[in-house]
Amino acid sequence: MTDGNHAGAPGTGRFEPYFKRLSGARKPVFFTGAGVSTLCGIPDFRGPDGVYRDPDAARMFEISLFDADPAFFYSRAEALVYGGGGVKPGPVHEALVALQRAGLCAGVVTQNIDGLHERAGSSPVFAVHGGPALHHCRRCGDEKTFAEIQAIRGGVPGAVPRCARCGGVYKPDIVFFGEGLPQDVWLGAEALVAESDFVTVLGSSLVVQPAASLPAEALRRGARLAIVNRGATPLDRYADFLADDLAAFAAAAEAFLAT
Numbered sequence: 001m002t003d004g005n006h007a008g009a010p011g012t013g014r015f016e017p018y019f020k021r022l023s024g025a026r027k028p029v030f031f032t033g034a035g036v037s038t039l040c041g042i043p044d045f046r047g048p049d050g051v052y053r054d055p056d057a058a059r060m061f062e063i064s065l066f067d068a069d070p071a072f073f074y075s076r077a078e079a080l081v082y083g084g085g086g087v088k089p090g091p092v093h094e095a096l097v098a099l100q101r102a103g104l105c106a107g108v109v110t111q112n113i114d115g116l117h118e119r120a121g122s123s124p125v126f127a128v129h130g131g132p133a134l135h136h137c138r139r140c141g142d143e144k145t146f147a148e149i150q151a152i153r154g155g156v157p158g159a160v161p162r163c164a165r166c167g168g169v170y171k172p173d174i175v176f177f178g179e180g181l182p183q184d185v186w187l188g189a190e191a192l193v194a195e196s197d198f199v200t201v202l203g204s205s206l207v208v209q210p211a212a213s214l215p216a217e218a219l220r221r222g223a224r225l226a227i228v229n230r231g232a233t234p235l236d237r238y239a240d241f242l243a244d245d246l247a248a249f250a251a252a253a254e255a256f257l258a259t
């Protein structure tokens, strides 16, 4: 399929060949990482300003530490997980929703745990590292929504939410180091990528496994790959299209869709 209407769209700049290819793709899929959310003020895990540069923060997602000292997590998770500072979906989140409306995004697989693709309106979204939409009590399994957890925490920064039934601690359904990926989400992401002949990686350096194996698997199956990321990735040399500026990608998508 080609879409002559969009060929040579003004304002797409160096992304013109990318959008030409996207227009002809079968069920194009987007794979996103932290770079997409740093545009919204969420700290990047691994970028130059990443929270992982703080050796303390690097341990905040370790499950053994969470169970031993949940305050360690909750005292560090405000900006990243609990929306401190009123973080909203950014230009790339919005661009993917617009591309979806135009039939150019069959779904999003994200490594991010901030829920911003869902809030922006993308669907389906497979958050392979989970997210804080639900929390479960570590002791009795009681389930609470994000809003219920925030009510329990009472707006106190760093507060540890405890279960009224058993006194256990609630943990967000984020995949911590030492935990497996949510199986249903993972299988959904695999199925989505398997149907696509064009995968675009946005803001991921493709180093966190097994999530980063999804674009690699698409390549092995013969799908084309585009990568927009600040910094190199292990798959750069296999990509048909490479760029480093996510804000420029979002602006080019807007220009492309306006034609």
Ligand SMILES: [Zn+2]
Pocket: 137, 138, 139, 140, 141, 142, 163, 164, 165, 166, 167, 168
């Ligand atoms: Zn409980």
